[in-house]
Amino acid sequence: MFDFLSDVARFDRVVCENVLWMFDDAEEVGSSDINACVNAIIRDFGQEPLEVSDNQFAIIRIAVRQALRNMEDVRALY
Numbered sequence: 798m799f800d801f802l803s804d805v806a807r808f809d810r811v812v813c814e815n816v817l818w819m820f821d822d823a824e825e826v827g828s829s830d831i832n833a834c835v836n837a838i839i840r841d842f843g844q845e846p847l848e849v850s851d852n853q854f855a856i857i858r859i860a861v862r863q864a865l866r867n868m869e870d871v872r873a874l875y
Contacts, residue, residue, distance in 0.1 A: 816864040
């Protein structure tokens with residue numbers, strides 16, 4: 798089990814940077830786009846997506862969705 802929440806500030810930064818890079822100019826974001834972003838985040842932590850638990854994947858997916866809802870704040874901070 799990989800501990801992506803051991804450094805919450807890093808986790809937040811990685812999520813926001815990936816969301817900004819992938820979706821800054823997107824008009825629509827589908828579930829497969831969100832999954833691709835989650836996979837990129839997992840890889841940024843040096844893991845393979847198939848190695849993480851379903852619960853960990855779901856937590857990261859929730860973080861991506863939240864960052865999308867707060868895109869203006871993400872743009873301002875990152």
